[in-house]
Amino acid sequence: MATRPLVSLVIPLYNEEECFEALEQALDGFIEAQQESWRFEVVLVDDGSTDATWTMVRSYAARRSYVRGVSFSRNFGHQNALFEGYRQARGEAIVCLDGDLQDPLEVVTRMLRAWEGGAEVVFAIRTRRHGETWFKRWTAYAFYRLLAFMADTDAPLDSGDFRLLDRRALNVLLRMPERHRYIRGMVGWIGFKRATVSYERQRRVAGKTKFSLRKMLAFGVDGLLSFSTFPLRLTFLFSVLGSLPFLLYAGRAFVLQALGVREMAPGWMSLLLAIVTFGSLILMAIGLVGEYVGRIYDTVKQRPDVIVRESCGLDAVRSRQVVGAATMHDMDADLVTEPQSEGPAVYFE
Numbered sequence: 001m002a003t004r005p006l007v008s009l010v011i012p013l014y015n016e017e018e019c020f021e022a023l024e025q026a027l028d029g030f031i032e033a034q035q036e037s038w039r040f041e042v043v044l045v046d047d048g049s050t051d052a053t054w055t056m057v058r059s060y061a062a063r064r065s066y067v068r069g070v071s072f073s074r075n076f077g078h079q080n081a082l083f084e085g086y087r088q089a090r091g092e093a094i095v096c097l098d099g100d101l102q103d104p105l106e107v108v109t110r111m112l113r114a115w116e117g118g119a120e121v122v123f124a125i126r127t128r129r130h131g132e133t134w135f136k137r138w139t140a141y142a143f144y145r146l147l148a149f150m151a152d153t154d155a156p157l158d159s160g161d162f163r164l165l166d167r168r169a170l171n172v173l174l175r176m177p178e179r180h181r182y183i184r185g186m187v188g189w190i191g192f193k194r195a196t197v198s199y200e201r202q203r204r205v206a207g208k209t210k211f212s213l214r215k216m217l218a219f220g221v222d223g224l225l226s227f228s229t230f231p232l233r234l235t236f237l238f239s240v241l242g243s244l245p246f247l248l249y250a251g252r253a254f255v256l257q258a259l260g261v262r263e264m265a266p267g268w269m270s271l272l273l274a275i276v277t278f279g280s281l282i283l284m285a286i287g288l289v290g291e292y293v294g295r296i297y298d299t300v301k302q303r304p305d306v307i308v309r310e311s312c313g314l315d316a317v318r319s320r321q322v323v324g325a326a327t328m329h330d331m332d333a334d335l336v337t338e339p340q341s342e343g344p345a346v347y348f349e
């Protein structure tokens with residue numbers, strides 16, 4: 001029994017008080033049923049909820065020895081919450097899932113079997129999505145295909161953040177210092193031995209999606225820009241395509257000139273067109289370069305990506321106080337002493 005591997009279940013939560021009881025019951029039932037084969041820890045990351053989520057996490061952690069919770073000082077977004085959960089996890093296999101039970105726990109069992117069969121990254125592919133709007137389904141469908149076409153990462157299509165990572169694969173992720181993380185892209189990029197399981201995505205047990213249109217758009221842009229310089233190349237393509245008509249036009253003018261034919265129109269229309277077209281192309285190119293420069297700026301600033309305000313439960317001492325005047329360098333040194341935990345989170349408690 002002592003050799004049963006430890007499995008971490010990482011769950012980001014943002015205002016999920018309506019789902020929490022159902023989640024708790026599902027987790028308890030699952031862990032109880034699977035304890036013959038695996039040991040479990042549950043890492044709950046409260047992403048700055050403004051409802052009772054954190055209170056509920058604390059009370060759950062007080063009742064169950066396998067629960068660890070951390071709470072952020074504000075909402076840092078799903079990808080950052082997930083990544084902090086990854087930092088906190090201790091397991092040999094790490095599975096992350098939604099707090100709203102859209103990703104069924106039965107699928108976790110299948111992922112774990114695949115892991116025991118030697119896979120280091122197990123993707124869960126959604127064959128159907130229940131209870132999601134057609135807008136969400138279609139934008140997701142189109143986005144994954146656009147990204148696959150443009151990006152230099154090869155995550156399977158239609159796999160979300162519901163996945164299993166072996167400890168080795170996760171440690172590689174934890175050592176990637178980039179910002180604006182698009183974790184599915186990073187997981188696609190690192191490689192390792194892969195397996196997939198397919199499942200039907202369930203509807204939420206309660207509450208509404210915590211992904212506003214704004215968050216979805218920001219997420220999509222992160223995905224495209226973090227994994228591709230294709231948009232930069234696209235501006236080049238556009239400027240070539242844009243200048244083509246003018247080259248043709250110039251050729252025509254040249255020929256007419258040579259034949260001694262006088263142009264009817266004085267030609268200021270074409271001039272205006274040229275100015276407007278190239279002006280907007282240049283603006284677009286600058287804006288696009290600006291997007292990348294902004295990301296470089298965010299990266300060099302080295303601001304912590306999340307701030308942990310409080311933690312509870314299993315090994316909560318891991319979150320320690322970082323003295324106010326500590327430089328980033330000091331904090332790094334501090335964090336290196338912790339196994340498998342590296343990187344720019346500030347623990348403040």
Ligand code: UDP
Nearest residue numbers: 012013014047077078081098099209210211
């Ligand atoms: N979430 C989060 N921070 C956010 C938005 C969402 O931690 O800023 C959590 C949310 O509570 C849920 C998971 O991330 O557990 C996925 O979000 P949601 O279910 O709302 O997204 P959807 O399944 O609709 O894509």
Ligand code: MG
Nearest residue numbers: 098100102204
């Ligand atoms: Mg969900």
